[in-house]
Amino acid sequence: MIASGRGSKPLHQEVLAPCRDSTAYDLHEPVPSLPTISEMDRAIADIFRGLVKEETELLVSLGRSVTCRAGQIVVRVGERGGEMFVVLEGSLMEMARQNRRESDPPAVYLRGDILGEAPFIVAGVRKKSVMAIEDSSLLGLSVECLDDLVLTMPPLAAKIFRNIAGIVATRFQHEIGCSGTSLPPEYIPLFDAICLEP
Amino acid sequence: MNVLFDKKKSGYRGDLSLVHDSQAFTSEKKSPLPSKVTIATTEAEKEEIYRLRYEVYIEEMDGGRRHTEVDVSKRRMRDELDDHAVQFYVRQDDDIIGCVRVNLRRDGPWECEDRFELEKFAPAYPAQVAMASRFVLHPRARGSVVMMQLSCAMAELLCEQEQRFCFLDCHPKLMPLYSRLGFRIYKPGFKHPKYTYVIPMVLVYGDLEHLARVSSPIVSIARRYPETTQWRDLLLKNFPAAAHTFMSADVDVEAFWALLGGSLLGPAADIEPSDILTGLTEAETKLLVSMGQIVSCHAGDPILCTGEEGREIFLILDGNFQVLGEMSSDDQDEVTIVQLLVPGQIFGETAFLTAGRRCSTVVAMENSSLLVLNAKALDRVVTAEPQLAAKLFRNLARIVETKYCELIKG
Numbered sequence: 001m002i003a004s005g006r007g008s009k010p011l012h013q014e015v016l017a018p019c020r021d022s023t024a025y026d027l028h029e030p031v032p033s034l035p036t037i038s039e040m041d042r043a044i045a046d047i048f049r050g051l052v053k054e055e056t057e058l059l060v061s062l063g064r065s066v067t068c069r070a071g072q073i074v075v076r077v078g079e080r081g082g083e084m085f086v087v088l089e090g091s092l093m094e095m096a097r098q099n100r101r102e103s104d105p106p107a108v109y110l111r112g113d114i115l116g117e118a119p120f121i122v123a124g125v126r127k128k129s130v131m132a133i134e135d136s137s138l139l140g141l142s143v144e145c146l147d148d149l150v151l152t153m154p155p156l157a158a159k160i161f162r163n164i165a166g167i168v169a170t171r172f173q174h175e176i177g178c179s180g181t182s183l184p185p186e187y188i189p190l191f192d193a194i195c196l197e198p
Numbered sequence: 199m200n201v202l203f204d205k206k207k208s209g210y211r212g213d214l215s216l217v218h219d220s221q222a223f224t225s226e227k228k229s230p231l232p233s234k235v236t237i238a239t240t241e242a243e244k245e246e247i248y249r250l251r252y253e254v255y256i257e258e259m260d261g262g263r264r265h266t267e268v269d270v271s272k273r274r275m276r277d278e279l280d281d282h283a284v285q286f287y288v289r290q291d292d293d294i295i296g297c298v299r300v301n302l303r304r305d306g307p308w309e310c311e312d313r314f315e316l317e318k319f320a321p322a323y324p325a326q327v328a329m330a331s332r333f334v335l336h337p338r339a340r341g342s343v344v345m346m347q348l349s350c351a352m353a354e355l356l357c358e359q360e361q362r363f364c365f366l367d368c369h370p371k372l373m374p375l376y377s378r379l380g381f382r383i384y385k386p387g388f389k390h391p392k393y394t395y396v397i398p399m400v401l402v403y404g405d406l407e408h409l410a411r412v413s414s415p416i417v418s419i420a421r422r423y424p425e426t427t428q429w430r431d432l433l434l435k436n437f438p439a440a441a442h443t444f445m446s447a448d449v450d451v452e453a454f455w456a457l458l459g460g461s462l463l464g465p466a467a468d469i470e471p472s473d474i475l476t477g478l479t480e481a482e483t484k485l486l487v488s489m490g491q492i493v494s495c496h497a498g499d500p501i502l503c504t505g506e507e508g509r510e511i512f513l514i515l516d517g518n519f520q521v522l523g524e525m526s527s528d529d530q531d532e533v534t535i536v537q538l539l540v541p542g543q544i545f546g547e548t549a550f551l552t553a554g555r556r557c558s559t560v561v562a563m564e565n566s567s568l569l570v571l572n573a574k575a576l577d578r579v580v581t582a583e584p585q586l587a588a589k590l591f592r593n594l595a596r597i598v599e600t601k602y603c604e605l606i607k608g
Contacts, residue, residue: 121592121599127606150588158580158587162551165595169551172602176557 046112047086047163055156060088062149063139068092068132075116077129083140084120087113090136095129107171108133114167121164235351238285238297247285247297248274254334259507264392279331282306286351288344295339298348299332302361313388314365314398318436322362322429330366346415349379353416357403362429364403367396370510370570373491380405380414384433384440386494386565387501394506397493400440405430439494455484458492458515458569472513472542474593482586487513489575494567501568502546502560509550509573514541517566521545522559538563547594550576 048056066085068074074085074092087109094107107128109115115130120143149157238244252275255261256268268275282305287297301308303316303324316323330352335344356364367390368376373383381399390396402408404426409417434441475483490513495501501512501519521537539545545560550573580587 118599118603121596122603124603127603150585150592154584154588155581158584158591161588161591161595162580165591165598166551168595168598168602169548172548172598172605173552173554173557175602175605 047114047160047167048112049163049166050159051156055159058153058156059141059160060139062145063141066138066140068136068138070132070134073129073131074138075126075128075130077126079119079126080124081116081119081126082143084117084143085115086139086141087111087115088137088139091133092130092136093133095131107174114164117164117168121168235286235288235347237351237355238287243287243294244280244285245274246294247287248276248280250294250297250336251275251332251334254336258337279309284355286348288339288347290339293336295336296344296348297332297334298330298352300352300356300364301329301331302359303327303329310367310388310390313367314400315385315436316365319363319432322432326360326362328356328359328361328364330364333366345375350416350419353403353419357419357423362403363433364401365398367398369394369508370397370493371508371573373397373399373493373570374572374575377491378412378414380409380412380416382408382433382440383491383493384437386496387499388496389500389503394503394508395495395499395501400433402429402433404428442492454488458487472544473597474511474513474544474590476593476596477589478586482583482589485583485586486571486579486590487569489579490569490571492567493570494565495562497562497564497566499562500559501562502556502558504556504559506556507549508546508556509553511544511546511550511571511573511576512560513544513569513571514539515567515569516541518563519545519566520561520563522561544597547597551594551598 048059051059063086065088066074068090073095075081089111092109092115094109109130115128116126118127119125120141146157146160149160236243238247252268252273255265255275256270256273262268262270265275267277279301280299282301284300284302285297286300287294289295303311304326308314308329311329316327319327333345333348339345352364364381366376366381367388370387376399377383379401381401383397384400385398387395387397403416403420404423406417406420406425407427408414408430409420475486478486492515495517502508504522518541519539521539539560545558546556548554549556576590579590
């Protein structure tokens with residue numbers, strides 16, 4: 001049973017096959033002190049940000065539901081896939097990659113996050129492997145379905161692509177060691193301030 | 199109108215009560231606030247102004263590091279230019295909710311005045327040029343008529359004092375705002391020693407044609423004084439770019455598009471097709487670029503600096519730029535990443551999308567020109583032009599994802 005937490009569920013459901021890959025993590029035990037992107041970033045890095053209930057339901061109905069168990073690998077580096085996944089429930093984490101700095105925590109994906117978006121957005125292959133930390137529910141979205149949305153439901157498509165761009169930009173900031181969001185979203189109107197310097 | 203000006207003293211006294219027609223400047227704004235503009239004459243009034251500045255520049259905008267002149271213990275922000283300035287303010291109930299400072303050049307030199315090339319404004323320079331600065335609105339006055347009222351009061355005084363030009367420099371995000379008042383970009387920007395990259399602008403009070411074209415709220419004031427093209431001609435003779443840079447969506451979309459010469463789309467384009475425009479129709483491209491203003495910059499100018507605030511997106515029209523990023527690493531505290539950006543490419547998009555600070559420093563490698571896309575206008579496009587917005591944000595996602603993939607690929 002998929003529950004998006006927003007009262008919606010995808011029309012099609014699929015349970016991922018068990019994964020036999022070995023992982024560096026013992027997923028039967030809680031993963032200690034998993035770092036996550038700050039709550040401030042979360043407010044921006046959420047594909048559902050700014051969507052009204054009906055829009056959320058519509059988006060969820062466009063995709064297929066995927067259930068994965070703790071320890072399963074959802075996307076693998078090097079794969080070609082035209083599908084992007086949205087986390088509806090649960091949590092997932094990026095698996096070790098060669099060039100990640102040791103000091104950097106692995107990225108953790110929570111509700112509203114996207115994963116496997118690289119081929120979806122820029123074509124090519126997946127750049128990371130992502131594994132479920134706990135039993136999780138995902139929404140699989142195809143390129144075609146979102147492209148169609150640009151023509152059929154432009155207001156919804158605009159919000160979704162704005163949110164996807166925001167998520168990717170937030171990750172980019174973190175990757176280059178930028179401090180991330182300086183201001184919470186509610187402060188964005190601050191930039192209306194009529195302040196002339198000097 | 200009741201402005202009293204004592205020419206024998208380096209100060210003004212009087213009361214300025216204005217209720218101007220607010221329609222031209224408040225079409226998308228909140229309800230007007232009832233208010234009147236006054237020139238500060240007492241120390242108590244000035245202290246209130248300095249306190250409002252402190253609240254906005256230092257506390258709200260986190261400007262403590264930039265403004266070393268502030269008095270933190272007294273929560274006041276004042277500098278030497280206040281010694282001979284005219285201070286306008288608007289009060290509501292017991293509080294000052296907006297203020298602006300005007301300095302007449304004849305009363306003393308300005309900060310960074312060499313950057314304005316004032317000598318080219320002779321014979322108006324030095325006796326008939328003024329500078330506006332420290333334009334501050336309390337949050338509850340933003341989007342109201344207060345800014346317009348302050349601008350009108352300022353215009354009233356400067357016209358009366360036979361001032362021909364009013365200068366200011368501003369953050370790129372404020373260019374559209376000041377353009378609507380009638381200010382023009384007339385020369386390349388510069389990195390202010392204390393602040394970000396700023397754009398010098400000038401307003402010609404006698405240029406009724408331009409003020410009317412931009413629907414400036416001060417046009418009705420300027421009309422009460424003799425019309426002359428002398429000062430506009432002087433500006434355009436010495437700074438021909440000023441003839442073009444006023445063109446924006448607020449003025450004339452077609453003229454602005456003609457200025458770009460279709461170089462962003464046409465077969466004779468002298469730049470690579472821009473990724474940000476991928477999939478956009480000509481009409482959509484025209485609309486998107488009309489949200490911007492063209493600015494020029496000199497070789498070596500740092501347009502963005504790491505850590506600064508700002509959400510504008512910069513589309514390179516001409517010239518090359520260098521991106522200098524800083525990141526921590528295990529074996530070295532800081533690594534500088536150098537990337538070359540060419541015409542057609544953009545920068546500044548990450549901070550736009552995350553409402554964060556700038557993550558890298560971008561420097562012009564040669565004399566260049568940029569289209570500065572206004573962040574607020576881009577935000578509004580989601581509701582105003584959703585199909586364009588969907589394509590635009592998809593393109594932005596692709597641009598950032600491409601950079602991200604390059605980065606994690608190592």
